[in-house]
Amino acid sequence: MRSSRQIHAWLLLLPALCLLVAFTHYPVIKTIARSFFGFGTRWEGKASLDNYRFLLEDDVLMQVLFNSFLYAAITVPVSIILAIAMALWVNSKMVGRGILRTAYFTPTVLPMISVANIWLFFYSPEIGLLNKLLGLVGHGGINWLGDPSVALYSLMAMTIWKEAGFFMIFYLAALQTIDSNLYHAAAIENASKWTVFKRITFPLLMPTTLFVLVNALLNAFKLVDHLFILTKGGPNNASNLLLYYIFENAFSFFDTAYAAALTVLLLSILVVLALVQFGVIEKRVHYR
Amino acid sequence: MSRLTHFVSVAMAWILGVIWFFPLIYAIWAAIHPPEFATKFSLFAPLTMQNFIEAWDQAPFLRYMINTIAITMLILAGQLVLCTLAAYALARMEFFGRGVIFALVLMQLMVVPEILIVENYQTLAGLNLIDTYWGVALPYFASAFGIFLLRQTFKTVPEDLENAAKIEGCSLLAIIWKVYVPLAKPTYLAFSLVSISYHWNNFLWPLVVTNTEKSRPLTVGMSIFGAPESGVDWSIISAGTLISVGPLLILFILFQRQFVQSFMQAGIK
Numbered sequence: 001m002r003s004s005r006q007i008h009a010w011l012l013l014l015p016a017l018c019l020l021v022a023f024t025h026y027p028v029i030k031t032i033a034r035s036f037f038g039f040g041t042r043w044e045g046k047a048s049l050d051n052y053r054f055l056l057e058d059d060v061l062m063q064v065l066f067n068s069f070l071y072a073a074i075t076v077p078v079s080i081i082l083a084i085a086m087a088l089w090v091n092s093k094m095v096g097r098g099i100l101r102t103a104y105f106t107p108t109v110l111p112m113i114s115v116a117n118i119w120l121f122f123y124s125p126e127i128g129l130l131n132k133l134l135g136l137v138g139h140g141g142i143n144w145l146g147d148p149s150v151a152l153y154s155l156m157a158m159t160i161w162k163e164a165g166f167f168m169i170f171y172l173a174a175l176q177t178i179d180s181n182l183y184h185a186a187a188i189e190n191a192s193k194w195t196v197f198k199r200i201t202f203p204l205l206m207p208t209t210l211f212v213l214v215n216a217l218l219n220a221f222k223l224v225d226h227l228f229i230l231t232k233g234g235p236n237n238a239s240n241l242l243l244y245y246i247f248e249n250a251f252s253f254f255d256t257a258y259a260a261a262l263t264v265l266l267l268s269i270l271v272v273l274a275l276v277q278f279g280v281i282e283k284r285v286h287y288r
Numbered sequence: 289m290s291r292l293t294h295f296v297s298v299a300m301a302w303i304l305g306v307i308w309f310f311p312l313i314y315a316i317w318a319a320i321h322p323p324e325f326a327t328k329f330s331l332f333a334p335l336t337m338q339n340f341i342e343a344w345d346q347a348p349f350l351r352y353m354i355n356t357i358a359i360t361m362l363i364l365a366g367q368l369v370l371c372t373l374a375a376y377a378l379a380r381m382e383f384f385g386r387g388v389i390f391a392l393v394l395m396q397l398m399v400v401p402e403i404l405i406v407e408n409y410q411t412l413a414g415l416n417l418i419d420t421y422w423g424v425a426l427p428y429f430a431s432a433f434g435i436f437l438l439r440q441t442f443k444t445v446p447e448d449l450e451n452a453a454k455i456e457g458c459s460l461l462a463i464i465w466k467v468y469v470p471l472a473k474p475t476y477l478a479f480s481l482v483s484i485s486y487h488w489n490n491f492l493w494p495l496v497v498t499n500t501e502k503s504r505p506l507t508v509g510m511s512i513f514g515a516p517e518s519g520v521d522w523s524i525i526s527a528g529t530l531i532s533v534g535p536l537l538i539l540f541i542l543f544q545r546q547f548v549q550s551f552m553q554a555g556i557k
Contacts, residue, residue, distance in 0.1 A: 008460055009383035016374035017389070019430035024396045027407035034407075082304070089301040096302075102541075103305040105548060106312060109540045111489035113507040114529045118311045121318075121522050129314070161308065166551070173552040193293070222402060225491045228511055243403065243492075250406045251496065259406050266403060274398045 028267065031260045038257025051261035060237050061245070061262070067152055068242045072220035075159045080212060082164040084205065087171035088197075101172075104165040112162060116229035119158050120145075123230070145231050148238035155239050158226055163219065167212045174208040175201070214277040221269060242266050318526035339527035343513075346524065348501050349531050352509035357535075359424050359494070359505055360487045364480060366429035371479075374430070375438035376464050380450070396432035405496050412497060419499045428487065434479050441475040442468050478550035481543070488536050506532040 036047040055061060090101045107115065122129045123144035131141035144154045178201065186196045224244040227233055233240030233248065240248075243266065250259035318325075319340065325333040343349070377383070378390055401408055408427055409418075417423035445468055453463045469476070491507040498504045510532050513525070540547055 005381060006383045009377045009381040009386075012373040012377040012381075012460075013389065016370040016430040016435065017392075019370070019426065020393060020396060020432070022411065023401055023408055023427040023430070024399055024404070025392065027404040027411065028399060030407045030410075031404065085300075086304070089297070094298060094301060100301060100305045101548070102544060103309040106537075106540070107308060108551075109485050109489075109536060109547065110312070110533050111491070111507050111510070111536075113489075113491050113510050114532045115311055117510065117525050117529050118315050121525070122311070122314075127522075161311075165308065169548060169551045172548075193290075218398065222400065225507075228491070228495070247405065247492070247496075250409075256406055263403065263406060267399065270398050270403070 031263045031267070034257055034260035035264045038260055041254055041256045051257050054258060055261050055265065060240070063237050064240045064242055064245045067238075067240060068221060071152065071156060071159075071241060072217055074153075075156050075163065075220055076213065076216040078156075079160050079163045079167055079216060080209065082160065083167035083212070084171055084209075086164060086168040087175055088201070090168070091172060091175045104168055106165070107162045108166040108169075112223070112225035113229060115162070116158065116226040119226070120229055123154055145239075146235055148235050151231050151235060151239040155226060155230060158230070159220075159223065162223075162226075163216065167216065170208050170212050171205060174205050178204050214273060217273050218270065221266065221273075242269075315526040315529050318523045319530050321523065323521050323523040339523045340531065343524045343528040343531060347509055347513045347528060349506075349509070349528070351501050352504060352506045352532070353535070355421070355501075355503055356488060356505040356507075359421050359503075360484055362421055362425045363428045363487050364483050366425060367431045367434050367483060368476065368480070370429050371431055371434035371438055372464065372469065374435045375442055376468060378435065379439045379442035380447075393432045393435050396430070397436070401427040402492050405493060408493075409496055418497060419503050421503055423497045424494050424503065424505070427493065431483070434483070437475055437479055438472060441472045445471050477546065481547055481550040485536065485540075485547075 034043070035051050036049070037043050037045075038051065086100075086104045090097050090104065094100070121127075125131060125141065125143050125146060128144070130144060134141050142150060145151050182200050183196065186200060191199070221242060224241050224247070227239065227241060227244045231239045233244050242262070246259050246262045246266065249255045249262060320335050320337075321333045322336050322338070374393070378386065378393070412418055412423045412426070415423075417426065449467050449471075450463055453467050458466065489507060490505075491511070494505050495508050495511065498508055501509070510528065513528050
């Protein structure tokens with residue numbers, strides 16, 4: 001009886017497990033192997049560190065990593081601050097908060113690729129909407145996507161627009177679990193709105209913030225769809241990000257082995273973030 | 289003072305709301321007016337359906353849409369079946385190595401298939417599944433997120449119900465189907481909405497694995513359609529964009545409450 005239950009358990013798991021191994025664990029191992037044994041699209045007989053040596057010497061990669069970290073360092077905090085503000089507004093007794101909630105959340109359900117086409121129009125140099133607006137105040141216009149010092153920030157703006165409403169949802173959920181007696185007590189003490197936020201709301205949102213933070217960081221390394229429409233990583237890699245660079249190496253330059261070494265780098269970054277997350281979840285449990 | 293800060297706060301909320309809505313509103317504006325009004329805003333601009341007609345003629349939208357729907361549904365169906373079975377085993381069965389298996393499942397929460405595009409492409413090429421629905425769908429069937437979500441829900445089902453079903457002589461699969469699945473309906477709805485919106489919008493993997501309009505979903509189609517070198521004007525791109533997001537947007541507006549709650553539930557776990 002016991003052993004038949006064991007067999008049943010494995011039978012139930014088998015289909016999911018096979019696919020999980022085939023498309024997650026096996027490719028991870030093969031990526032690592034290829035980063036040592038691969039050369040171009042071929043496999044070599046013996047292991048070498050050539051792909052990793054190239055990694056260290058690759059100036060474009062340095063640029064790409066710098067971009068990726070800057071991209072994360074700006075989009076994540078800005079999205080989170082906006083998300084908290086949005087959640088507070090939508091959760092307040094403000095007139096029309098239902099409309100606001102829809103407005104904030106809508107970008108989340110729209111495909112990045114489709115809306116990037118609309119943003120492309122806002123950013124385009126001659127007829128673009130943003131430059132027309134600048135023209136109204138007598139400014140000559142900015143090359144939003146063509147200027148190397150601006151392109152990455154233009155991408156960030158769109159990312160923040162896309163992500164903030166998504167994170168708002170988590171804060172909204174957290175706000176609804178805060179005991180309203182705390183606010184009544186604060187009202188009796190005549191505490192200012194800012195004090196209430198600083199002393200009650202924000203500390204109680206801390207577990208959510210940590211959760212959102214790690215997910216936002218993971219997303220910042222995974223979300224590259226808009227690059228395909230807006231800049232293709234250009235000009236001159238000024239807006240290139242790690243996952244897009246991997247795609248380029250694998251499918252445009254056909255250097256599968258180097259793409260594998262880059263993937264190992266990306267996986268290492270994600271593993272570090274995940275370890276932080278496990279630490280965070282641990283803390284979250286203690287917190288409650 | 290307090291009234292002033294309140295006013296500023298409300299004003300900022302609405303400014304942000306307008307900015308967040310603006311791209312969609314603008315796309316609607318450009319799509320329903322002639323091209324010369326793409327950057328000229330006038331109340332008296334004539335309305336037209338011409339942009340939609342031209343967009344529809346210039347790209348096989350119907351085909352893309354059928355592909356997207358087929359892929360999204362295939363993935364959802366696969367996920368629901370596989371994740372249910374695995375989640376039950378992990379939630380309610382004692383077996384050797386359960387902890388290790390669960391850890392292996394959770395790994396996928398972090399290492400999503402998109403990151404492994406290079407090797408997964410090779411695997412699917414080996415299986416001869418490039419440029420097919422199955423090629424796009426297969427890597428997503430075993431969703432760690434789905435397994436995790438359902439396992440958490442199944443754990444809250446009272447074991448007495450399962451025992452009662454056993455006494456009635458139900459088989460293992462019948463117990464899952466008749467006891468656990470009905471009780472987890474809200475979780476299934478939440479997971480389905482999240483999964484549909486994720487895969488409707490997914491781009492990188494379908495881009496890699498599809499080559500022709502035979503299997504290309506809307507997102508990949510839009511990336512070709514919207515490319516500046518294709519020489520299509522903005523009004524038509526806007527119309528195409530609206531066509532591509534239309535079904536999902538209508539679904540979202542109809543089920544807004546469920547959508548928001550599903551994302552919340554899925555996020556909190």
